[in-house]
Amino acid sequence: MDIFDKQESQVRSYCNSFPVVFTKAKGCWLETESGDRYLDFLAGAGSLNYGHNNPVLKQALLKYIEADGITHGLDMHSGAKEEFLKTFHAHILKPRALNYKxxxxxxxxxxxxxxALKLARKIKNRSSIVAFTNGFHGCxxxxxxxxxxxxxxxxAGVSLNNVTRIPFDGYADIDGLKLFETMLQxxxxxxxxxxxxxxxxxxGEGGLNAASDEWLQRLxxxxxxxxxxxxxxxxQAGCGRTGTFFSFESAGIKxxxxxxxxxxxxxxxxxxxxxxxPELDIWKPGEHNGTxxxxxxxxxxAAKAIEVYWSENQQFEQHxxxxxxxxxxxxxxxxxxxxELFVKQKGRGMMIGIECCSGNLASEIAKACFENGLIIETAGPDDEVVKFFAPLTITEAELKQGLEIFEQAVELVILQQFKKAS
Structure with missing residues (x-):
């Protein structure tokens, strides 16, 4: 582990909670260089909804690489991009009656x-953006x-301007949308x-606070x-994490x-x-680019994942x-x-968690889970929510195994706290 401490910046974070060296991964399992195996309820912070090294996706990728398919192409046309756009339109946008470029x-x-923020400001010729308490959108x-x-x-090191923040759904029992609408008038x-x-x-990072469909419709x-x-x-909430491909589908908004x-x-x-x-696409060529x-x-x-998991049948959503x-x-x-120790369930779909009475309790439970073969993280303003984020492709048997480790960790932490108190 010395090489990481000596050569890598201390800005790293996940490795502080999971201080082992991983070398292999498959499905919902991670394996260390010493052969220890861990169930993964972190899933790359929501980047691995289809699991590690998904065999169907891997074969599609290997076939493409073996045929010397384009790897890097800036924004030039490519067969791979064409296939993705066709598949995304056919299986995601068209069935949901969504018209997006x-x-x-x-x-x-x-x-x-x-x-998105740059384009919105360009379209409306206004600089202000409204965001919400506990929101997380990047660094x-x-x-x-x-x-x-x-x-x-x-x-940041600089002033963070041009954003007005209003209360999210359920924040401190304040009707943030009523406040917003009143102030606009x-x-x-x-x-x-x-x-x-x-x-x-x-x-996600804000603690799995879920907006109701009615609140989203009002917004x-x-x-x-x-x-x-x-x-x-x-x-984080998309690509099936909340139960449907887009997290806003049940609200019926576009x-x-x-x-x-x-x-x-x-x-x-x-x-x-x-x-x-389409009517919002007023970019000039190269106005927002990236290598x-x-x-x-x-x-x-991406195209293969959509084809396999989001075609016309509903089996994946049911799973x-x-x-x-x-x-x-x-x-x-x-x-x-x-x-007396836990507050409530939070989130929706497989973006779900339990709010603890303190961040310390949540942290101790996550630590005990790791010591017994389960990788799970915390979220929320004080890291008070234990966040269940297993790959969506996990089997029910594997999920049960992980949940049992969580329950055992809860028992262990409570027992330890009782011993300390006595």
């Missing part, structure tokens, strides 16, 4: 957010300005009319009624723009894009629903057994 940005979620300056977390914001409220509203339907109507663009950040990254590449390969309504906006390997695995119910039952049982 795709902008491929640099291959990170934060770059997709930057592009580059524009996206960071819309991010609420102080830990991340303090790393009051010329003395001191709010600059925004170009866009940027929202996560389920706040959409407010935006429409006030000539404001609605941007849904589906980078955002003006959607940002995607993380699992859109299918295989864990970096890829990001902005979906935008690696043409990751053709990701196009190959996600079944797994979600299994996790939910364990969370409910834990809440019932220890009401």
């Amino acid at each position: 795709a902008q491929f940005t640099g291959p990170t979620g934060t770059n997709a957010v930057e592009a 580059t300056t524009g996206a960071l300005a819309a991010t609420g977390n102080q830990h991340h914001r303090q790393g 009051d010329n003395s409220a001191g709010i600059d009319k925004p170009a866009a509203v940027l929202v996560e339907t389920v706040q 959409s109507e407010i935006c429409k009624g006030n000539d404001i663009l609605l941007i849904v950040d589906d980078i 955002p003006d723009m959607v940002t995607l990254s993380k699992s859109i590449g299918g295989y864990g390969l970096p890829m990001a894009l902005v979906l935008l309504k 690696f906006r043409g990751n053709n390997h990701a196009f190959v695995t 996600i629903a079944n797994c979600s119910e299994m996790v939910s039952e364990v969370i409910d049982s834990t809440l019932e057994r220890y009401p």
